[in-house]
Amino acid sequence: AVPSLASSDGFLQCLLQKIPGELVLTQSSSNFTAVLVSSIRNAKFFTNATARPLCIVTPIDASHVQAAVLCGRAEGVRLRVRSGGHDYEGLSYRSVRGGEVFAVIDLAGVRSVSVSLGDATAWVDSGATLGELYYTVAKSNPELAFPAGVCPTIGVGGHLSGGGISMMMRKYGLSIDNILDAKIVNANGELVDRAAMGEDLFWAIRGGGGESFGIVVSWKIRLVQVPSTVTVFIIRRTVDQGAVDVVTRWQDVAPSLPSELTIRVILQGPQATFQSLYLGSCAALLLTMSSLFPELGMTSADCREMSWLQSAALIQFWNPNTPVEELLNRRTSLQGSTKGKSDYVERAIPNGVWKNIFPWFTMNGAGMVILEPQGGFVGSVPAAATPYPHRSGALYNVQYIAFWSGDDTAAAANRWISDLYAFMEPYVSKNPRAAYVNYRDMDLGENAVAANDVSSFDSGKVWGRRYFAGNFDRLAAVKAAVDPTDYFRNEQSIPPLLALS
Ligand code: FDA
Incomplete structure (x- = not known):
């Protein structure tokens, strides 16, 4: 159901009780538009006709993400989660569903990368870009790297939830083949790691697409060996x-x-x-x-x-004179x-x-x-x-x-x-x-929301089996187990496979 204006007010009041006011930007905030466009890659998704979020929450800590989920559920306001904003259909910051009142959780401020050289692993936050990840890892040890996409402004959050095709996947697999642990805020607002979330949910968030199961705050990844x-x-x-x-x-x-x-x-x-x-x-x-x-x-x-880091810059920028520091540039253009x-x-x-x-x-x-x-x-x-x-x-x-x-x-x-x-x-x-x-x-299909306010499995399988083949049904079963009321959803989220009554 579309929340009333009263519930939108309730959402904001709930948030302001739990997190610092400067982390919540409403449409009347002076920097609302600047933050909204900060990672939009695709000009067609920023027009006068594009639905604006009720507010943008800019967490700097997992507890702020938890607050947004708890308030969103209590007040019936849905969340769109954005890490790097590269979604090809812009679903991390816009809703195609007329009238949907939603807030954007922009994770750009949750972006630390912490490398453990001893066991060649790292914890990387979802709001970090791939460029920040590559740079930090290579500066720690130039013979360590991570197999992930070519474009350095891609966000870790969306990329690692969806796969991660790269120039090293033939050697080391996709990004998702190198994830060891994760911390996710689930539909109950709890922050859980791999042990606490269980293997089914941990399986689903490694490639099942972002935003269906919760908000992944950070990932533990296996770094890979590259020659000097x-x-x-x-x-x-x-x-x-x-x-x-x-x-x-x-x-x-x-x-x-x-x-x-x-x-x-x-x-x-x-x-x-x-x-x-x-x-x-x-x-x-x-x-x-x-x-x-x-x-x-x-x-x-x-x-x-x-060096591997220089190769990441060259393959992206096609210019041998571009310094590796350019991999840290998060600027995007709306051209x-x-x-x-x-x-x-x-x-x-x-x-x-x-x-x-x-x-x-x-x-x-x-x-x-x-x-x-x-x-x-x-x-x-x-x-x-x-x-x-x-x-x-x-x-x-x-x-x-x-x-x-x-x-x-x-x-x-x-x-x-x-x-x-x-x-x-x-x-x-x-x-x-x-x-x-x-x-x-989105040409592949879009979920219909059934009378019980849950995305329908039948509409989801049309597009879902094209992305996930036989894995779609397991994803839908995991969804039913962890988010049966379908709180985390967008036009192409995994629908819950509910038992037939
Ligand atoms: P964005 O923030 O838009 O999120 C994408 C989806 O994930 C949305 O549904 C969002 O809600 C959800 N999401 C985001 N953060 C989440 C979180 N923390 N928890 C849960 N859900 C979350 N791919 C590839 O495999 N190899 C490549 O080389 C490239 N190259 C490339 C270049 C360019 C220019 C673009 C625009 C895109 C690519 N991609 C790619 C595709 C890219 O991997 C894909 O768009 C990712 O989902 C982008 O992740 P972002 O975090 O940037 O997107």
């Missing part, structure tokens, strides 16, 4: 230089290369860009490439040797809008089809496509070990990204991505056509 020198290359091949053949070949090679070597592909314009991270020296990489992937024509001139979609490819797409795919990148409204190879460790984990099911069968993940600025280009960009997605259907996974929850896509 790694090697990066960025090689571009246009269609005229044989890009179609090289990409065709890449599909067979990339998922079966030694796990120390990841080569991802960015398709944009009439060109394929091969970006690589190798956990070793240039000399060793040259030997591997000449025997396993000579078609790319890599030479020693392509090699750039550097552009994007739409993302995803697929998994299980059987290599034939060369003749690639010939027909490349012209899509020079069409009106064209965006880009990123191909991330699986195989190696990420493919060896059993599909039910974590909620992320796309393991041994997947050769690579496909991410489609449309972008535009201004209304005049929006229609062409959106048409491009939906038409390309339709074109790709015969060549990607089926029954269901799979997708990656961290590339959230």
Whole structure:
């Protein structure tokens, strides 16, 4: 039920009794808008039509998060939790449900990273960015790192709840394969760790998508070993230089290369860009490439040797002069809008089809496509070990990204991505056509809320089985056990699988 204005007042009064007033920003606070937009990545989610939260709570401590949950439940106000704000559908700070009164819990102030060199672990708060995590870990020991996404402004909270595809997943798995413990504020407002939450909930929060089970405040992660020198290359091949053949070949090679070597592909314009991270020296990489992937024509001139931290900066910024400190920059820009979609490819797409795919990148409204190879460790984990099911069968993940600025280009960009997605259907996974929850896509479906004010399982399974395959039902069972009244929910949260009465 939509809370009345009286319950909104009650929520604010309850909060102000429990936490310092300066941590609660109402719409009339002078810095409300500045804080709201501080981590919005997608201009299309900040317009006059976008529903504003009743207030933004800016915790600096887990007890503030607990207060927000207790007050929210008592007064019937829902919470949207935001760590880095990168959600592709903006569900961490906006509601698509007309009239829903909600508050945003912005965790940007809960962001410490505490490294334990002795056992190569760290506790990282959800509001830290991946860049802050990488920087802090590497400055503690340059031979330690963490396998997580490429963009440094991504928040740990959303990323670790949803998977964590990276340039090291072939060696070390997804981010979620390296989580040892977590502290979560549950639907009763209690702060619980792994031992107290139990293994079912601990399983669910490692890949089941954020916001369905509670608010994860911090994570204990296993750090991974990297050599003091790694090697990066960025090689571009246009269609005229044989890009179609090289990409065709890449599909067979990339998922079966030694796990120390990841080569991802960015398709944009009439060109394929091969970006690589190798956990070793240039000399060793040259030997591997000449025997396993000579078609790319890599030479020693392509090699750039550097520390792992420098490689994280280079792969993001594409500029060798960008200092590693730029990984700490949390600033975002509201200049552009994007739409993302995803697929998994299980059987290599034939060369003749690639010939027909490349012209899509020079069409009106064209965006880009990123191909991330699986195989190696990420493919060896059993599909039910974590909620992320796309393991041994997947050769690579496909991410489609449309972008535009201004209304005049929006229609062409959106048409491009939906038409390309339709074109790709015969060549990607089926029954269901799979997708990656961290590339959230509302086109896949949205929960209906049933008469008992609980998200319906039947509506959830439409999109849920595409993200989670057979793991969706277990996620829904965990949800029923820990949050049966569906307090933590959004348009694509896990619905509770309640026993049939
Ligand atoms: P945000 O704060 O928007 O949260 C995302 C979701 O998680 C929301 O539903 C939110 O409510 C929930 N949530 C957030 N914090 C929570 C918490 N503490 N407890 C419970 N729920 C919480 N992915 C990838 O795997 N590899 C990659 O390389 C990239 N690269 C990339 C680049 C760019 C530019 C973007 C915009 C996105 C990516 N991603 C990615 C996708 C990214 O992993 C995904 O959007 C994450 O959910 C973002 O996490 P944030 O905390 O930033 O998002």
